[in-house]
Amino acid sequence: MTSLYQRLSKLRGHGNVSSAVLVILLFTSVYASVCNLLLPEDSVFYVSTYTITLLGKYLCFAMLALAVDVIWGYCGILSLGHGAFFALGGYGMGMYLMRQVGDRGVYGHPELPDFMVFLNWQQLPWYWQGMDMFWFALLMILLVPGLLAFVFGALAFRSRVTGVYLSIMTQALTYALMLAFFRNEMGFGGNNGLTDFKDILGYNLQADGTRVSLFIITAFCLAMAFLLSRSIMQSRFGRVVLAIRDAEPRSRFVGYRVERYKLWLFVYSALLAALAGALYVPQVGIINPGEFAPLNSIEVVVWVAVGGRGTLYGAIIGALLVNYAKTRFTAIWPDAWLFMLGALFVFITVFLPQGLSAYVAAKWQQYRHAKSTSKGAQHEPC
Numbered sequence: 001m002t003s004l005y006q007r008l009s010k011l012r013g014h015g016n017v018s019s020a021v022l023v024i025l026l027f028t029s030v031y032a033s034v035c036n037l038l039l040p041e042d043s044v045f046y047v048s049t050y051t052i053t054l055l056g057k058y059l060c061f062a063m064l065a066l067a068v069d070v071i072w073g074y075c076g077i078l079s080l081g082h083g084a085f086f087a088l089g090g091y092g093m094g095m096y097l098m099r100q101v102g103d104r105g106v107y108g109h110p111e112l113p114d115f116m117v118f119l120n121w122q123q124l125p126w127y128w129q130g131m132d133m134f135w136f137a138l139l140m141i142l143l144v145p146g147l148l149a150f151v152f153g154a155l156a157f158r159s160r161v162t163g164v165y166l167s168i169m170t171q172a173l174t175y176a177l178m179l180a181f182f183r184n185e186m187g188f189g190g191n192n193g194l195t196d197f198k199d200i201l202g203y204n205l206q207a208d209g210t211r212v213s214l215f216i217i218t219a220f221c222l223a224m225a226f227l228l229s230r231s232i233m234q235s236r237f238g239r240v241v242l243a244i245r246d247a248e249p250r251s252r253f254v255g256y257r258v259e260r261y262k263l264w265l266f267v268y269s270a271l272l273a274a275l276a277g278a279l280y281v282p283q284v285g286i287i288n289p290g291e292f293a294p295l296n297s298i299e300v301v302v303w304v305a306v307g308g309r310g311t312l313y314g315a316i317i318g319a320l321l322v323n324y325a326k327t328r329f330t331a332i333w334p335d336a337w338l339f340m341l342g343a344l345f346v347f348i349t350v351f352l353p354q355g356l357s358a359y360v361a362a363k364w365q366q367y368r369h370a371k372s373t374s375k376g377a378q379h380e381p382c
Helices: 002-013 015-038 049-072 082-104 114-118 134-158 163-181 208-233 236-246 248-253 258-284 294-307 313-332 337-351 355-378
Strands: none
Touching: 015 049, 015 208, 015 313, 049 082, 049 208, 049 258, 049 294, 049 313, 082 134, 082 163, 082 258, 082 294, 134 163, 134 258, 163 294, 208 236, 208 258, 208 313, 236 248, 236 258, 248 258, 294 313, 294 337, 294 355, 313 337, 313 355
């Protein structure tokens, strides 16, 4: 139990840092939005719409990293399939946006999307019905990934599948979905996916105001997801989850239904990933089966490891830093970027197993301790 108490005290100690990260995140989002809408383009402080869209994409990735950190950092379940929930949420939003196109598509069909007309579909599939209503689409965005996570988690945790075997199963899940969505018969656009969106809730997706609004909404949702996750982890439920991670057999022995705790946390994590995918699609303008690729899910794990798992804010920082570096270095060294990412993961694993956030926090504590010690020495009587 000593380990558990240490974890809990460390969790409380991260409170000030996490609050600071949240304030900086919200301030930066508001500042960038104001600079885009109110400043002229020739101003040195002007933030372009392209940058706003790029930042919005980063925030969606940060929410996805937060979802993985919840289940991996706090419960010890290494999921290599959260890209599946992210992509399913994205497809749900994409279906709604495609239904909003109406007869403005290339073929001018009032009901069928262009790819269905091209493939000679005669009527809209039953699972597309109702997706023209935003409230229903939002319900499906959360319900379908949540139900999939519930069924998968119930079967896996009930069978007590753990460790690398569970990781392989989650990776197999996202790979199977990728193969399924590549098929034209699925009715989701095949390898081209869903794209050419026009508007959302009646607002033009290409307008600067809409882009900024989506960016602000994404920042707000990320902040709310962060606060909710932190509240969960600081609650009794979170304390049990930490106990399960550190001593699962002992937790089961004292009477906790370990499988239930794992299952509900897994479903919650999947819902966060699905919401991130839904916010991602209208900002980037496309969703295709490539989002299911197992490599994407592995990359999310790298973000969390780099930032520091088990801190929540570390996952956000890691996602932002790695994706910014990816944007910069893919233009400079496009062929070497994946090798750099792999080398970064190996370096973090070997030399900074707790991530950058833990390293910076340790250095800050050393600095404060040294400073307080020096002050105490100066005030000692001769």
